[in-house]
Amino acid sequence: MSDNLFDIKVGNLCFKNPIALAPMGGITSSSFANERAKDAGLVIIGGYSLDAATQKAASEIITRGREEFTSDEPLKLIENEIKAVDEGPMIGVNVRSATIEPLIEAAKIIKDAGAILELDAHCRQKEMTDIGAGQALLAELPRLCDWIGMIKETGVVLSVKVRANVIDDIELVRKIESAGADILHLDAMKEGFGADLKLIKNIRDSTRMFLICNNSVTDIDAAKEMFTRGANMVSVARGVLEDTHLISQLVRDISAQQEDMGWYNAPKHICRGEGDLRGLAFCCLPVKPCPVHNNIMKLGYSAQEFTDIKMEFAKGTMLEFGDSTCFGSLVWCCKISKPCFLRDGVLETLGLSDAEYMRLKKELADYIIDNAKKPINGPKN
Numbered sequence: 001m002s003d004n005l006f007d008i009k010v011g012n013l014c015f016k017n018p019i020a021l022a023p024m025g026g027i028t029s030s031s032f033a034n035e036r037a038k039d040a041g042l043v044i045i046g047g048y049s050l051d052a053a054t055q056k057a058a059s060e061i062i063t064r065g066r067e068e069f070t071s072d073e074p075l076k077l078i079e080n081e082i083k084a085v086d087e088g089p090m091i092g093v094n095v096r097s098a099t100i101e102p103l104i105e106a107a108k109i110i111k112d113a114g115a116i117l118e119l120d121a122h123c124r125q126k127e128m129t130d131i132g133a134g135q136a137l138l139a140e141l142p143r144l145c146d147w148i149g150m151i152k153e154t155g156v157v158l159s160v161k162v163r164a165n166v167i168d169d170i171e172l173v174r175k176i177e178s179a180g181a182d183i184l185h186l187d188a189m190k191e192g193f194g195a196d197l198k199l200i201k202n203i204r205d206s207t208r209m210f211l212i213c214n215n216s217v218t219d220i221d222a223a224k225e226m227f228t229r230g231a232n233m234v235s236v237a238r239g240v241l242e243d244t245h246l247i248s249q250l251v252r253d254i255s256a257q258q259e260d261m262g263w264y265n266a267p268k269h270i271c272r273g274e275g276d277l278r279g280l281a282f283c284c285l286p287v288k289p290c291p292v293h294n295n296i297m298k299l300g301y302s303a304q305e306f307t308d309i310k311m312e313f314a315k316g317t318m319l320e321f322g323d324s325t326c327f328g329s330l331v332w333c334c335k336i337s338k339p340c341f342l343r344d345g346v347l348e349t350l351g352l353s354d355a356e357y358m359r360l361k362k363e364l365a366d367y368i369i370d371n372a373k374k375p376i377n378g379p380k381n
């Protein structure tokens, strides 16, 4: 399998594929990652408790039978654990603290090691939330945003891990982005329902941040539901405890999809309300009443402006061709997974593979969103 199959980057960090090991306190050590996630694009070790208050909370959690990582020297432990992860995946380090200073110290070490710092705003164990750590940060957005800003001053690549459906997610995501975070790691949990796919789509349409999603993924079909709503990466936690080969299998499946289709996280069509705004790349000429109009409005485009922006992109590319298609150009054509002999005939004549067609559609989607009159992440605070 080629290491260049995917072009996935955050800042200057590259990921070899879009499958990640999610952190599980007391479990996801370097040896766990080496055993079960060597094929992953990203392994997130931890969570590590950095200050005296979170270390005490971790000890109390252990007393009631839950696993946690503990150490009198958590920074030394983190440094050693990063070194002990086998070469291959990018490394993330999930950390909690009730105070900012240890986070800054950890950020410097993690940055020097070329890894990602992940701030845990997710843990809902009472011992942690009682001292203002983990999910308690969601109840104090100004503090969360200040911390993000201060951590980012170290230059580390920063992921923020949150649980969905706790507070207003769109407001949360916009604030996290404005504060300077690079990655949103979203546990898309909807209590009693598994993953909240609609929310992933809504978040995709509200931020340009790199988006890692998880919850209840145990096979490629579940992962694809997240990718088609705009996840850049899908992570797995409990599934890896059940199935030691899950990550390798997911990597094989998504790599096969990328080879065939050229756009591993291509959106759904927007007709049925499931596709995010990237799906406008597959939309028809906006000449009839249908959901395209509501969606282009979100980006501030009139029907004419949307027509112009797509034609502007198509000019000089293979998407310009396609006289025999519904709207006279491939730029208006559907996703490759929708069978169509008219489009496929044009692709064959042009000698354009399915993957090349879809790569052009991906560039088109970026172009439509980059040039929006109303940017989807709104003005920076």
Ligand SMILES: Cc1cc2nc3c(=O)[nH]c(=O)nc-3n(C[C@H](O)[C@H](O)[C@H](O)COP(=O)(O)O)c2cc1C
Binding pocket: 022, 023, 024, 025, 027, 046, 047, 048, 094, 120, 121, 122, 123, 161, 187, 214, 215, 216, 217, 235, 236, 237, 238, 239
């Ligand atoms: C035993 C266990 C420990 C966890 N510890 C952490 C943690 O320390 N930090 C964190 O951000 N998330 C933690 N999580 C949450 C997972 O990273 C993940 O978001 C959640 O389990 C949903 O994904 P899944 O359905 O693939 O398990 C933990 C989950 C489990 C099951």
Ligand code: SF4
Binding pocket: 269, 270, 271, 282, 283, 284, 285, 286, 290, 291, 292
């Ligand atoms: S323009 Fe075409 S693809 Fe887009 S929503 Fe309307 S009918 Fe569906």
Ligand code: SF4
Binding pocket: 284, 324, 325, 326, 327, 332, 333, 334, 335, 340, 341, 342, 343
């Ligand atoms: S020609 Fe086929 S792919 Fe193109 S818009 Fe028409 S139905 Fe869709």
